[in-house]
Amino acid sequence: MPADGSEAISRPDESVIQDLVEELQKTFGDRISTALPTREFHARDFSFHELVPADAVVMARSTEEVVEVVKACAKRNVPIIPFGTGTSAEGHLAALHGGICLDVSEMNNVLEVNAEDMDVTVEPGVTRKQLNEYLRDTGLFFPIDPGADASIGGMASTRASGTNAVRYGTMRENVLSLEVVTSDGRVIRTARRARKSSSGYDLTKLFVGSEGTLGIVTKVTLKLFGIPEAISSAVVSFDTLKGAVDAVIASIQWGIPMARIELLDDVQMDALNKYSNLDYPVQPTLFLEFHGTDAGVKEQAERMGEVCEEYGGGNFSWTSDAEERDKLWAARHDAAYACIALRPGCAVMATDVCVPVSRLVECILETKKDIEEAGIIAPIVGHVGDGNFHVGLLIHPDTREEDLRVCIKINEKLVERAIAMDGTCTGEHGVGQGKIKYLKAEHGEALDVMRTIKVALDPQNIMNPGKMIKI
Numbered sequence: 121m122p123a124d125g126s127e128a129i130s131r132p133d134e135s136v137i138q139d140l141v142e143e144l145q146k147t148f149g150d151r152i153s154t155a156l157p158t159r160e161f162h163a164r165d166f167s168f169h170e171l172v173p174a175d176a177v178v179m180a181r182s183t184e185e186v187v188e189v190v191k192a193c194a195k196r197n198v199p200i201i202p203f204g205t206g207t208s209a210e211g212h213l214a215a216l217h218g219g220i221c222l223d224v225s226e227m228n229n230v231l232e233v234n235a236e237d238m239d240v241t242v243e244p245g246v247t248r249k250q251l252n253e254y255l256r257d258t259g260l261f262f263p264i265d266p267g268a269d270a271s272i273g274g275m276a277s278t279r280a281s282g283t284n285a286v287r288y289g290t291m292r293e294n295v296l297s298l299e300v301v302t303s304d305g306r307v308i309r310t311a312r313r314a315r316k317s318s319s320g321y322d323l324t325k326l327f328v329g330s331e332g333t334l335g336i337v338t339k340v341t342l343k344l345f346g347i348p349e350a351i352s353s354a355v356v357s358f359d360t361l362k363g364a365v366d367a368v369i370a371s372i373q374w375g376i377p378m379a380r381i382e383l384l385d386d387v388q389m390d391a392l393n394k395y396s397n398l399d400y401p402v403q404p405t406l407f408l409e410f411h412g413t414d415a416g417v418k419e420q421a422e423r424m425g426e427v428c429e430e431y432g433g434g435n436f437s438w439t440s441d442a443e444e445r446d447k448l449w450a451a452r453h454d455a456a457y458a459c460i461a462l463r464p465g466c467a468v469m470a471t472d473v474c475v476p477v478s479r480l481v482e483c484i485l486e487t488k489k490d491i492e493e494a495g496i497i498a499p500i501v502g503h504v505g506d507g508n509f510h511v512g513l514l515i516h517p518d519t520r521e522e523d524l525r526v527c528i529k530i531n532e533k534l535v536e537r538a539i540a541m542d543g544t545c546t547g548e549h550g551v552g553q554g555k556i557k558y559l560k561a562e563h564g565e566a567l568d569v570m571r572t573i574k575v576a577l578d579p580q581n582i583m584n585p586g587k588m589i590k591i
Contacts, residue, residue, distance in 0.1 A: 131218030132198050137175045140196055140220070144178060147188060151179040162203050162213065162221040166268070166456075168469040168515055168524070169211030169553060174201055174221035181226050183299065183307060183338040189222055190336065191305040199582045202332040204245060204271030208278060209470050210552025212331055216586035222336060224273060230254045231339065239296055239313055241341045244273020260344040263288040263379075266548065267453045273337045278550035279329030283452070286505030287379040287411065288345065290548070295328050299339035303578040313341055326573070331550055332584035334577045348411035351379075352421050353445040354438035356428045361385065361404040363432035365481045368406065368504050371427050372477075376420055380409035381505035382452055385488070388459070388499035388512075395458035396451040401435060406504070407452055408438075409445075452501075459499050459512040469513040469527045471554075473538035474547030477507040483537055484509060490530050496523075498530070508547030536561070551588045559589075 132140075144152050153159070159173035180186045193200050199219030206213060215221065228245035235258050242251060249269045252261050264275060266282035274280075276298065281290035288294070297311040310323035327334055358364040361383075368381050383406055384392065390402045406428070410420040421438040428436055439445060451458075460466050475483050484500060491498045491511075502509025511534065513527035535545045535558050545551075545558040559567050567589075574581075574589045581591045 132175065132196065136196050136198065137218075140192055140198055141176050143192055144189065147185065148178055151181075153177050159221070162206070162223060163215060165206050165208040165211065165213045166468075166470065167209050167211045167552070167554060168467055168527075169214055172214035172216055174215035175218050177203075177221045177223055179223045179226055183301065186222065186224070186301045186336050186338055187305050187307060189220065190301050190303065193220055193582055194304060194580060197580055197582065199585050200332075200336070201584050202273075202277070202336050204274035204277075205247060205269065207266075207268035207270045208274065208552065209472075209549040210546070210554035212278070212550065212552040212584070212587055214553060214586075216553065219582070224336070224338070225271065227273075227338065233258060233260075234313070235260060237313065238344045238346075239341055240344055241297075241339055242272050243339060244271060244276075244337045246272045248272065248275065255344065259347055261347050262294075262342055263345055264291055264294060267456075272340050272342070276328050276337055276340050277331050279548070281503070281506075281508075281548045283380045283382055283409075283449075283503060285503060285508075285548075286381050287377065292325060292328055294343045295324055295340060296343060297341040298324055298327050298337055300327055300335040300337055302335045303580065303583050307338070308335075315343075329550070331552065331588050333574060333588045334583060336583075348379075348417075350412060350414045350417045350440060351442075351445065352410045352417040352438050352440040353380075353448050354408040354410075354421055354424065354436065355400065355405060355448065356408070356425070356433040356436040357389075357401040357403040357405045358428075358434075359403065359432045361484060362481045364404045364406050365477070365484075365504055367428045367431040367433055369477055370431065371424055372505065374423075374427070376423055376427070377410070377412070378408055378420070378424070378505065379411040380407065381503070382407040383502045383504035383509070384452075384455070385484070385500040387497065388455060388501050391458035391462050391499050392451050392455065395461045396454060398451060406433070407448060409449075414440075455499070455501050456512060459514065462497050462499070463514045463516060465518075466514040466516045469515055469524075469531070470510060470549070471513065471531045471534065472508060472510045472547050472549050473534055473543055473545060474506065474508040475538050475541045475543030477504070479541040479543070480504065480507050480509070483534075483541060483543070486537060487511060487530070487534050490533055494526050494530060496526060496530075498527075503547070506547070507543070553587055556588065556590060
């Protein structure tokens with residue numbers, strides 16, 4: 121059953137799936153599978169939601185093959201669930217209505233690098249680490265870093281962002297154009313490579329963040345940036361969470377150009393110390409990064425140190441050493457694993473919201489109060505520069521039902537609080553099935569406009585149904 125409590129439509133008849141599989145086998149051979157382990161693997165993401173496998177999995181290697189799958193499914197009214205690397209966080213991969221999982225991970229070619237224009241076109245299965253490794257000798261890089269080595273197609277589909285968003289923006293700002301296969305098998309290009317255009321509706325931004333509910337992304341053109349001459353990272357601890365956030369607000373207002381600003385609460389710092397063998401104070405802490413020239417990053421770090429001191433920050437330390445920087449950010453990216461290590465055997469119910477930065481302290485402190493009153497462990501980490509933070513709620517298999525009840529209640533209060541503060545139910549995880557029930561409260565009548573768009577582009581409701589928009 122979907123997370124919003126609505127009844128799922130009936131799954132396709134076995135005879136329909138069998139007929140579809142037999143047709144697709146003529147093209148895909150052993151690249152189509154109905155084996156349960158394969159189907160379960162492709163239904164599993166980084167969320168707590170129930171595993172709901174598709175009826176079959178197809179591995180596509182080209183746009184033409186995606187078109188063939190879409191047309192075959194449309195002919196039989198069979199749902200399609202796209203799959204990249206399986207790193208989504210809100211149950212995006214569950215086949216709530218049955219159907220075909222379309223795996224595009226083998227569409228992983230970097231197609232064209234335009235170094236002078238600072239853009240690149242890739243297939244959807246290319247991962248962010250793969251792309252930056254490919255770009256290494258060009259002096260360019262792609263900055264969006266959601267933590268996991270996600271696929272570019274998946275990052276576009278969920279409007280991903282991450283630790284660098286405060287300087288470089290999110291996928292919304294960095295996708296120039298998409299090639300998309302629509303629900304009736306048409307192949308469209310949403311824009312050209314020009315950096316701006318006043319021509320037509322902005323279809324690129326419509327499909328960025330649509331979570332596979334409007335079409336299947338088969339090519340992505342991205343903005344690139346020059347690799348900074350120098351990079352420095354810093355760590356600073358605060359007596360209070362308010363002091364940490366106020367220091368960030370002041371630094372932004374004063375124009376200190378930081379690339380990353382990460383906030384970790386005392387519980388998360390304790391977890392990181394234990395998991396990554398660190399010895400930082402168990403206090404609210406900022407992880408910072410500066411990009412620029414050697415002189416520039418030195419000046420930025422020194423100015424930020426002065427700001428932090430004014431707001432109660434102590435033990436400010438910064439480094440330009442690559443090995444030390446990598447260790448610092450590896451620890452940050454291991455936050456989820458460190459969280460699990462606090463209660464071994466648990467799964468993490470990872471949730472996120474985003475609020476205006478001026479309301480961030482209030483939102484986090486009220487959430488920490490809910491966590492303490494519930495008597496559970498739930499570290500908090502946030503992209504404090506843009507008001508986005510994550511809560512890692514732990515669910516143990518031995519007490520799953522009770523843990524879920526408590527964690528879902530905390531998540532509901534968190535989302536309702538964020539929306540009441542003129543924020544959003546999700547800053548970067550996406551809606552999937554986990555946040556679908558909050559869209560009405562957040563968007564009001566605009567949700568009906570979204571539903572109209574969904575019905576117009578996918579009248580059969582075969583594109584990842586049960587996610588984002590309830591039909």
